[in-house]
Amino acid sequence: MTALAKARALLAAYGPALAADPDLSRLLAEYYQDILRSHGLMRSKLAFDSCTVCAGNDGGASCCFEGAEDWYYPLLLMANLLLEAEPLQQRQRGGDCMFNGPLGCGLVARYGICLNFFCPELCARLGETEMLALRRAVGRELRAGQLWEECLGRWLWAHGEKDWL
Numbered sequence: 673m674t675a676l677a678k679a680r681a682l683l684a685a686y687g688p689a690l691a692a693d694p695d696l697s698r699l700l701a702e703y704y705q706d707i708l709r710s711h712g713l714m715r716s717k718l719a720f721d722s723c724t725v726c727a728g729n730d731g732g733a734s735c736c737f738e739g740a741e742d743w744y745y746p747l748l749l750m751a752n753l754l755l756e757a758e759p760l761q762q763r764q765r766g767g768d769c770m771f772n773g774p775l776g777c778g779l780v781a782r783y784g785i786c787l788n789f790f791c792p793e794l795c796a797r798l799g800e801t802e803m804l805a806l807r808r809a810v811g812r813e814l815r816a817g818q819l820w821e822e823c824l825g826r827w828l829w830a831h832g833e834k835d836w837l
């Protein structure tokens with residue numbers, strides 16, 4: 673079973689119970705707020721514009737390379753499904769990550785490497801102060817995601833569901 677299929681199976685089995693758990697709901701809402709904060713910062717600094725150029729360039733070099741989709745494990749894909757981001761299932765361009773669409777990454781909840789990599793062009797464009805603010809926002813997002821995942825992992829484990837690592 674693929675990681676995405678596993679994520680869907682877990683949601684099919686436990687979705688309503690997970691939604692009813694106050695700790696999980698709160699942590700997911702906090703995670704989403706931190707995602708919105710760092711995405712908002714990327715957007716306001718026009719950083720996404722740079723990423724879109726690479727994502728849409730025929731033959732251009734995208735930092736989102738084929739195989740990166742395999743880093744994604746069931747819980748992180750569950751976060752995307754719960755936040756209504758449907759992962760792309762058809763590669764848009766040979767050599768690119770499966771989740772990379774014409775406007776860049778189609779996910780909302782992203783893996784640490786995806787969030788922590790900033791290409792030299794982007795760093796030069798934003799400058800040290802803006803990059804520091806962005807890195808701090810990303811750090812908060814990752815921490816919030818980790819707290820939600822740990823809580824979800826404990827919940828699943830306590831309900832006898834252990835096949836999701």
Ligand code: SF4
Nearest residue numbers: 736740769772777786
């Ligand atoms: S940022 Fe998105 S598209 Fe890029 S490698 Fe990560 S998951 Fe794939």
